[in-house]
Amino acid sequence: xxxxxxxxxxxxxxxxxxxxxxxxxxxxxxxxxxxxxxxxxxxxxxxxxxxxxxxxxxxxxxxxxxxxxxxxxxxxxxxxxxxxxxxxxxxxxxxxxxxxxxxxxxxxxxxxxxxxxxxxxxxxxxxxxxxxxxxxxx
Numbered sequence: 001x002x003x004x005x006x007x008x009x010x011x012x013x014x015x016x017x018x019x020x021x022x023x024x025x026x027x028x029x030x031x032x033x034x035x036x037x038x039x040x041x042x043x044x045x046x047x048x049x050x051x052x053x054x055x056x057x058x059x060x061x062x063x064x065x066x067x068x069x070x071x072x073x074x075x076x077x078x079x080x081x082x083x084x085x086x087x088x089x090x091x092x093x094x095x096x097x098x099x100x101x102x103x104x105x106x107x108x109x110x111x112x113x114x115x116x117x118x119x120x121x122x123x124x125x126x127x128x129x130x131x132x133x134x135x136x137x138x
Contacts, residue, residue, distance in 0.1 A: 009103060010073070010080035014066060017086065022059040023128050024120065026051060038116040050128055052135050089119070 015021040028034045030048050073080060081102040088095045096113035100106075 012080040013083050015085035018059045022055045026054045
């Protein structure tokens, strides 16, 4: 069995909720914490603050990136495996199985798919979502 496939396959991960993705990205840019793993807490390098313009700019950038990938796939006749972040969070194991199947990799008998990543969304995130949505609707 070869570990290098003869054809390239693409897996396209995107997040449906761009407001939450934008807030997550801006929070990471502000506090320097891009991911947290179990047993590996990090101290923020800065205090978080609500920044409507940064979030809005980030959402615009995310949408532009997504459109660029869509144009790339279309121009090259590529049909990637499409996975939404929300699906990955909701069903990590099931999403992992879909990826194995898409890549044509036989599932190991004792497959254990789990993540040690900790979701960073918290009460502050919810407050920022609320404040951003409120200001955006004005």
